[in-house]
Amino acid sequence: MKKLFTIILIGFSTMAYGQNLSMIEKDLLKPLKKIHYWSGMGYQDKLSVADSLTKENSLLKKKLLKYTKNRPSTLGYDFKALQKEGMTIATSADKKFRIYSWDTYTGGTMHFFENVYQYQSGKVTLSESIGSSEDAKGFFSEIFTLQTDSGPIYLGYLHSILSTKLAYQNICLFKIENAQLKDAKLIKTKNGLNNSLGFEFDFFSVVNRKERPVKLIYFDEAKKEIKIPLVKANGEVTPKFITYRYTGKYFERDKK
Template identity: 40%
Template structure:
């Protein structure tokens, strides 16, 4: 009986894996076409590269959303080929929340990123697209438990130009089977907030002709500390850090 059960599980798992491989090939083709037309530099009155880039980006987005909705196990799948070709995937520490981000290749120095969110609600795995006005790509997700509820501390970057970027910490949670992108967990002087962000301009006069210190967000997982750079009113990026530590209920400035 154990042998039969094992064989059934092996076949089911193998079939699932092969199914994903086939679907990933379709996704990869659509993704590759979007990238191809975005970088197309040929000349022809009959070719509208930007329209084609938008078309295949839309096809890829719909395919990805369809496949991850149809296959809940994708929340733990690595999508190696797509990641190699530019898809950014970050997953929470508990494996229950994932964000897919990719450059739609339609911007100039200001980059535009599409995103799909995937999350577990009990035994169900659900998916959601974020509004197009959020142009950031996500780089990290960490988990924090407050009041017996899991919150997700995400990090993202918006590329506004070759020298200007916006960095953000945003809190998510899953409430009543829905993804809550307005969950609050950061205590500031003006109230309990959903996010912390700052703009970094390496081309500003105060940062020119000198070595600019690392201005990325740093999260200390062990001590649950969010550290962001101190940027002065004139735009100068300093090596000093502003830190918020999780104190059991909220992140609070230390």
């Protein structure tokens, strides 16, 4: 009888866990859907679309920061409805770092995105938004992981839409240290040490590729290599790659 009671109790706890996260998702879905509603309205008489978009984006970010900070279980939840509605959620393999991204629809041909960063440090789960809402930013499609002696380094794969023709892709390096998310300046270039590596390109030179978003950057976890395409001066993406290899301290360009 005692064993049966324990099983029932676990069952109720599991149901409550799922319901709580489901309710959170429904609450986040409301402003996200309104953002898409207002983005499709255009500028009509007696309708302040810009103000409405600003309001709903601000509300979504505020709610997302609250839930991701106060509910650690959100870090492992898939939020399928949010993703179906257009939010991009990139999660590290160890489930300790996640980036939520969405298009604010406050730009024109240049798209503006918001990002919320959620991460675990010890037993504490934290979240934050980096940068101003006036920055165009981009969305993160993937998070790769580099294992080092001092702990994991996370490589966020960023996509930016600069115009109908021009786009930008970037790898951003992060580390979690002393309960803070920090830039990991491990990429050695001619200009010194950087935490990012990116390039601008002509989207129409790769528009026929099937995958979306178009994947131009690759990370080989076993070889600890970042590969970015060689891009011509006119923005055309070539089939050739430039390789940056982790030497134990920095990512350095392969001279081969």
